[in-house]
Amino acid sequence: MPELSERDAACISTLRSAVMRLSRRLKNQRVEESLSPTEMSVLATLARCGSATPGELARREHVQPPSMTRIVAMLEEKQLVRREPHPEDRRQVVVSSTEQAEAILDQSRAKRDAWLADLASGLTEEEWAVLRAAAPVLERLAQL
Template sequence: MPELSSPEDAAAINALRSAVMRLSRRIRHHRVDESLSPTEMSVLGTLFRCGPCTPSELARKEHVQPPSMTRIVALLESKGLVTLDPHPDDRRQKVVSQTEQAQGLLEEARDRRNAFLAELAETLDPGEWAALRAAAPVLEKLAHL
């Protein structure tokens, strides 16, 4: 693991943090359903990537407390975006699954946000685009640690 203690490393970390936060805010403006919070969309995205899971598993993956996830799941269920089914091995637990409506919403949101990012990427020169493409897997890794 690299030691990140030089002034250059500190400046790079600061620039990365600032750029990621600013870009994230810009991407969030391209929402499909204004009634869903970013957290609710994130939970739906986790269900899409990971498949059905218990509220406790979702809470761990989303880095929120279980009572908060219980409220989020209840809101998503009331909007018809998730279903709760009995756990196959533990009847005390439920399994959260996304609905077809949620899948459509996620696809539309992804398409809209990807189109926005593609517009931005078109302004890059070939070297910048190559560097960004190479960095994408690393950023993905950081996002899911």
């Protein structure tokens, strides 16, 4: 960990704690109770990044390939993904989301956005200004 001033270390600690609590609360705003958070994450990755091999999905989701194979199989059984032959390497498959999965993700995003907007409606204009400035920075941290 880099050397931080006492003030910056306190900021990091507050940020970690707040992000974790907010994340837990957002995860509770679910549309489809039959899907695990991991399954929802895989569907979101497919929506964000497009079709991928199970190995690519495993790397993006930071899980072992055999675990991803099981997750994909469960999602396929629920008709939320489909496997198709890889266009260049017939030994592999490419996984893509179905329209049903995309509808679930859209509903989930809408529910979570509404919940968060309701929560944020109590902010002052000054707090909104800080939030607007912080959102791109938080997005950048999430991408690193």
